[in-house]
Amino acid sequence: MTKKDVAGETPPPRAKRLPRAVRERQILDAAVRVFSERGYHAASMDEVSDVAGISKPMIYAYLGSKEELFAACIQREATRLMESIGGVVDVELDPEEQLWRGVLAFFTFVGENRDSWQVLHRQAGSQGAPFAAELAEGRRRAVAMISALLDRAASREGVGAFAEGRTEPLAAALTGAGEALAEWWLEHPEETPKAMARRLMNLSWMGFGNLVLGRAWHPDKTA
């Protein structure tokens, strides 16, 4: 029971007090949208406050300055992306099927979360030092996941390791290829996630050596 209930003048505070986690999510949702639409420099805390429906003092109290808020956006969106990929990669599956699922999950995420991708890739990538480390950390996690997948694939086939003895640089190359394709996609939004994922499988699983002979990769090749 609250004063208002007693006095009959204001709504009960319980109804107004959302848990901190919920408020933070609302703020981050709004911030990702504003940063994505305006760019980091032009984005204002006033607009984030308007879109979130949460006062500026509360935003500062919960998530700090504009710079800290942007860093929090990068971290959260990178985590969401990695979880959406990690959620479909099952280490018991055939490596080709794992790669296809991971690649398709990547493009599905980017297609459904274009704001996230803009913040993660274009905005964070172009803002220099304070955020380069966040972005690099996200990439490192992606490279580690792909590298582990390639190691499992190679050991399953009994070849022990890839040529040159390291999967990490190949995983880095695949990550770069995926990022470049996602950027290309922003200019060609008519393409489907599946068509984009097939392109990355064509490059990374089949290779140009097959492609120039007309041998392309198809989803029904996998189990």
Added chain:
Amino acid sequence: MTKKDVAGETPPPRAKRLPRAVRERQILDAAVRVFSERGYHAASMDEVSDVAGISKPMIYAYLGSKEELFAACIQREATRLMESIGGVVDVELDPEEQLWRGVLAFFTFVGENRDSWQVLHRQAGSQGAPFAAELAEGRRRAVAMISALLDRAASREGVGAFAEGRTEPLAAALTGAGEALAEWWLEHPEETPKAMARRLMNLSWMGFGNLVLGRAWHPDKTA
């Protein structure tokens, strides 16, 4: 003839007056080095002037502000990189050999011009709007060159076009893979240009489908 020559007090002006193109090259060489070592923000025109041995007023007169000088560096280094690749790609050759030569030329250039690469990729890529356009233009040229190579390869084999009907996104993916490998290389400077080039051939020509079976790409496979 100048007043001083008449007076016999100073050397003839010809000896002091380098052609503008030579001075500009000296300034750009110095600027690439300073931007690469210090980063765009920390780099000062004083240091560029010291390294070049050319006065600041002359630098401003020839190449403009620090921002314009940096843009000129990006343009020049992108052109040098593209020329070094274009110089070895012979359209009469087998496509696989063309790709290998182009990829090897790319890593050879990066290995021999780490300052250039730092300016082109890390510095330009992290400075946002004013330089994003220069970098995007450089990428567009690279993608167009690779795309043309893939089109020639596909038409030579009689398959007409790659799966999905477009080589441009695959060329963009290869460009992204090359950039990511070059970044990885900065952290692993003990690797040779040839080892890096083989990695990109392994990914892009052979594909993981071959690699997991232990079938790697070797330079002696080409003519």
